Amino acid sequence: MNRFALSRREALAGVIAAAALGGGAWEAAGSAARGGVGSRVEVVVPAAAGGGFDTVARQAQHALQTNGLTRTVEVVNMPGGGGTVGLSHVAGQTGRADLLMVMGTSILGGVRITGSAVTLDDITPLARLAEDYVVVAVRADSPLTSFADLAERWAADPRAVAVAGGAVGTADHLLAALALRGVGADPADLTYIVYSGDGEVLTSLLSHTADVAVSSYNGFAAQIDAGEVRALAVSAARPLPGVDIPTLREAGLDLDLANWRGLAAAPGLDAGQRDRLAGLAQDLVATEEWRESVRRFGWEDAFLAGADFADFLAEEDDRLTGIIDGLGLLA
Amino acid sequence: MTTTGPDAPASAPTAPPTAPDAPPAPRTRATLGVAALTGATGVLLLLGGALIREPAASGYLGPRFFPLAVGALLVATALASAAWALRPAARRAAAAAPAPAPERGDRRTLVVMAATLAGHLLLLQPLGWLIAGTLLFWGISTALGPRRPLLDLFVAAALAGVVQMVFSGLLDVPLPAGPLGGIG
Amino acid sequence: MDALSLLAGGFADALTPANLLWCLVGVVLGTAVGVLPGLGSSMAVALLLPLTFLLEPTAAFIMFAGIYYGGQFGGATTSILLNTPGQSSSIVTAFEGYAMARSGRASQALAAAVLGSFVGGIVATTVVAFFAQRMVAFALGFGPAEYFALAVLAFVSTVAVITSAPARGVAALGVGLALSVVGIDDQTGAVRMTLGVPQVLDGIDIVVVTVGLLAVGEVLHCGFRPDGAPADRVIASGAPWLSRADLRRSWLPWLRGTAVGLPFGVVPAGGAEIPTFLSYGMEKALARRRGNSEFGRGAIEGVAGPEAANNATTATAMIPLLGLGLPTSATAAVMLAAFQQYGMQPGPLLFEGDADLVWALLASMFVGTVLLLVINLPFAPLWARLLRLPRRHLYAGLVVFATVGVYAAKGSVFEVGLLYAVGAVGLLMRCHGIPVAPVLIGVILGPLAEGELRRAMAAGQGDPAVLLDSGIALGLYALMLAGVAIAVAAALRARRRTPAPDAENPPVAAP
Structure with a gap:
């Protein structure tokens, strides 16, 4: 038997292999061309399922998918370390344009109180969405x-x-x-x-x-x-509409604390990728589904992006660092 | 190898494969080896635990307690089991038992497999899943049975292609595209 | 009875042809995604989420139920056939299931798993339907001290019952606990034992450890020690169905597993891992007492019990979700979000406010369980044929799936490297006779044990007595001591009976 002749089984396998490789190559090229954004987005929640950050992510998932802004949104919970576990994960995903992370007051505080080596400088903050x-x-x-x-x-x-x-x-x-x-x-x-x-x-x-x-x-x-x-x-400064709970100020304490929620992305994105994701956040807050969520969960609309958001973030970091220092908890 | 139960790490050299429930024969050297491993893990935990920097907000039991406690438990277990193996009765029993057959494995197969895995790690990003995945399957299957490399290569390519289609097409999970990334 | 008529109403809503079709689609897709390592039911649910938003609530929940059960079963399938658990709750199934598959009894193992899932699912769903409110009260009896006792019970029973050499068991458990400590500390954010590697700051993933130790370790070991290679081509021998003897051996483990699993779903932080390990340990101890243990060589009891426990836990996990609004798993969190989407708030008032939908959901859980059985039982022999592939292709495919699953779940080559490194450790452990089960239980339950211990101490302001200040905790410790006493007594008896240790447990002729 000629050792270069293919057996029928091998020939069949070869044909199947060629077809599968072709299909795979087509998919690989297609997926690369989509640039990893637009079709699928993974949202990292730096807290356990069923909390404030988690609710934001899952409401966003619903609004984004229902309006066809992205095809699939997968929510991944990464609790622990005052949010620094999820933060470290995102900080390690350099260049991933299909990744979002829910962030907010608690992440800033978590970074400062734990003395985390990974900070918000290691990810790409995008926008503030709402206050809670x-x-x-x-x-x-x-x-x-x-x-x-x-x-x-x-x-x-x-x-x-x-x-x-x-x-x-x-x-x-x-x-x-x-x-x-x-x-x-x-x-x-x-x-x-x-x-x-x-x-x-x-x-x-x-x-x-x-x-x-x-x-x-x-x-x-x-x-x-x-x-x-x-x-x-x-902890609101003014009584919340439709919620019969006294504020801390009404209870006689000079204290209020907004717990804002926002979105961030992976580090190492080019300007185009960053704008696309920031645009996604902008489109998100404009959807009817998101506005309905804001109403249902008693949040306050607080969308802020771009340079204003960067300024806000710097101020907020200073303010929270001051608070934590004042409490004697600074790492 | 015939057993894979949790306590029957298949065909341990000291026990016949059909007796997973049997306590390990009291062969001093094997026991000491395990004790050394246990002790080393314990010492690593003790050292690592001592080096943890405790933040100000640490509560009653800080981040150090658990690693240190587990480390201490492991060191104690290691010392106890070493002492047990070295007590005179155990040594006599070990001496009476036939010497354990030295671990003789098929090193060639293992080396080919290890090289395949290492190669896959290096090539996955630059060459993309289609090529790296094909080589991964082909390398492992050739290591285990090198008789029909061409058939194996075709099967490997078919599987890599199907996996790529399922993950990028159906599941929307990106796999490294390699050079194909430049085409689109 | 009121609840019965409400449930009948729920069935009326659930049993339309269209809904059955959605449930079918859910079961099939859930199983398909569940067989990929690293992609469990929550991935399946996430993928199908856009579709469910187009459906009316009843149909959507019915499909969820199907995906949920399908994903669970998919994990068991790969455990049995390939030694690769799709999710942590089916790790235990791999121990005896894979051993059964290797001795040509894969379809029996699969059938025992499907039927066990069915029994566990049906009984647990009945409990959810009729006793959800009362079970909530039970769940709230669990505080940090009780959770810690639970974790200790799991550790001790793993070392004392599952493994036969305590020193090696402790060593393996310690390795698992050591791995669980790596990364950022949950409670304080302190960086622990990372050796300066930034990629492990978020911890070492359970999927990586499980798939690495069991699947990659197995392939490497198989290449390293190719003893008996020609006979190794497993061919499903005999009838593909459960024999009368198999059924006789399985029905009690199904019921016992269900009983073990039921309470754990209700307890919010329990998870399905503890009951599966406990059920396995129980069946093994019972088999040892009977004196004809096949454990280690493919005991059907070791598949039947844990799978029933797994599905019983999965179903009762609906209780905290419905009764308290607490999701205990990623899949449950998706369902919580879906509830909220339809304007409902799971919690104490759900059963009053949205009774129709709740009863339709419960009815659909029954339907999903039945469909799982109907669809998968005939497929068991077909799945088992997978093992007729040439050994080298089977193992190479296993490495490919492990690799791509971990890459897809974690998105980095580093994690794939970690997977291979853990596989190498698995090879070493196999060569030196160190069991892998305690490593897995250590990695999975280490964080629970540590976190709850620290919470208990915080709540008790540093007084260790708080750990024993609870009837449930004391009961769990008593159970643990009794188990250890029985194990020690059995070991002593065995030693007296047979002077040569290797002569214990003479091989039993395989059926």
Whole structure:
């Protein structure tokens, strides 16, 4: 048998291989031509499923896909380290134009409080989308019926009150520490139980692990409506429309804290890629679905992009660094 | 190799493959080797744990506690199992047992496989999935059975092509395009 | 009964031809994506999300249920056939399932897995439908101290029951725990044990460790020790169906696995890994007591129990989602978002406010479970034929799928390199008789154990007594001590009976 002659099986395999290679090459070239943007976007959430950041990502996923702005949006949860786990992941994906990350107050705080080597300089911040607020809540059967009761308990024995909230440096954590200082105690005495998502914070409260929970309003909304959780105060400067919770200012504390949410992209993008992704954020906030989400979750529209956003980010970083330093928590 | 249960890391040299539940024969050297590995992991954890920089907001048990605790547990286990293996009764039993057959593996196959994997890591980005993936399949299959390289090559190319179509076409997951990236 | 009539109404909504078609599509696509390593059901759900938005809510949820179950089963299929778990909840299935496949009983293993999933799914869905509200109260009994006790129970039972040499088990568990520590600390953000490599700041992925140790390690080992190569071409022998003897051996493990799995889905941070490991350990200990253990060589009990436990957990995971609005998995988070899309807020009021949809969803979970059985049982022998491929092609394909799965999930060549490195470690462990299961349980549950320990200490302000200040935790520790006592007693008895250790467990003729 001629050793160069193909057996029938080999010939068949060769034909199939040629066809598959052709198809694969066509797909590879096509996918490369799309430049990785427009068809599929991966959204990294630097927190566990079911929290504030997660909600932003999943609402964006819905709005983007429904309006055909992208074909597929995949949400990936990467909780931990005050958001620095997700941040480090995105910082390592240099040049990926199909990657977005949800970011906000909590990431800035998380970076400063952990002394993370990876900072916002290592990713590409794109835009601010909306503002959210933090709620201080207790179980319905708790003896604490108002923020004044909590202030009294805190002033008497700060360590005895177990407070559950999001990761270190999040708006939850900063608000708890600021409020404790506001009632005249040492913020170093805060007994704070760290969770990586709002859902876990709620469970911690309901399972009697924590006495007080600090988290975004939406984490508690269903339980507040059902009468199982009582909100003591909200961190907004003015009362929220349609939400019957006193602000911290009304409770007598000189304190408010907005928890803004935004989007960032991977580092190392060229101007065209960056503009395309920033445009995607702009298109997102204009969709009917997104406006509906903002209404439903009680957020405030706060879109900001470009140079204004860069300025805001620098200011916000200074402000939060000052707060954390003032609390004695700067790494 | 015949067993793959969790405690039967297939055909360990010291145990017949059909007795996965049997405790390992008290061969001193094997036990000491495992103890050394355990101890080394423990020491690594102790050193690494000691080097962790604790942030100010660390709570009651900081980031150091767990690595140090696990490291200490491992070092203790290593010392205990070494002492157990070196006690006189165990040494007599080990001496009486037939010497374990030295690990004799098929080094040629392993080297070809390792070279294939290393080559794939180096070539995946520059050549793209289609070529690198074809070589990956072809390298492994030729290492395991080098009789029909041409058929294997065709199968490899077909599989790489199908994978590329499924991932880029259906799942929208980008695989490295290699030189094809420049065409579009 | 009220709930019954509501459920009947739900079936009326769910059982339209169009909905059945969507469920079918979901099951098939879920299975197809589930068989790719690294791409579990959450990837499948994400891919199909745009399609579901076009559907009315009932149809969308029915399709979700199908994808969810399909993805779970896809993971089990690759565990059994290729030693490559598609997701962490099907790791245990690989241990005995793959051993069964290698002895020509792949289709029996698959059938035991499908039927186990079916039993677990149906029983658990019934529990969800009728006892969801009461189970929520049970879930809230779990705080940090209880979770920590749960993790310790899993560690100890892995070392004491699953492995036969405790020192090696502890060593392997330690390696797993060490790997779980690498990266940025969850709670404080401190950088730990990264050796200066920035790519591991976000930790070492469970998929990389699992697929590396089990699949790549297996291929390397197979190349390194090609003993018995000609006989190694596995051909599915005998009838492709479960024999009467198989059924007799499987039905109790199905029920026991279901019972083990039920409570874990409800507990929000539990996950499906602990119950699968516990069910495996239980079946193995029981088999050892009976004295005819086939564990390690392909015991059908070791597939039947964990798969039932897995699906029971998957189904009861709906309880925290529906009753508390807590998603316990990525797939559940997608479903939560979908609920919110349709203007509903899962939580205590959902059963009152949107009863129609909830009951349609529960009905569709029943339908999805039945469809999974109907579709996959006939396919079991077909899947098993995959093993008739030439060995070199099978293993090369395995490496290709492991590589592309990890690359797709993580998007970097570094992770692929890590995969191969872990595979090399797996080869070394196999050569030195160190079990791999404890490594996996350490990597998966290490973060849970550490995180909850630290939370418990924080809540108790540094007083260790808080760890024992709970009936549930004390009960779990008592269970653990009892298990260890039984294992030690069995080992001592075995040693007295047979002076030569290698003579223990004489080979049982394979059926």
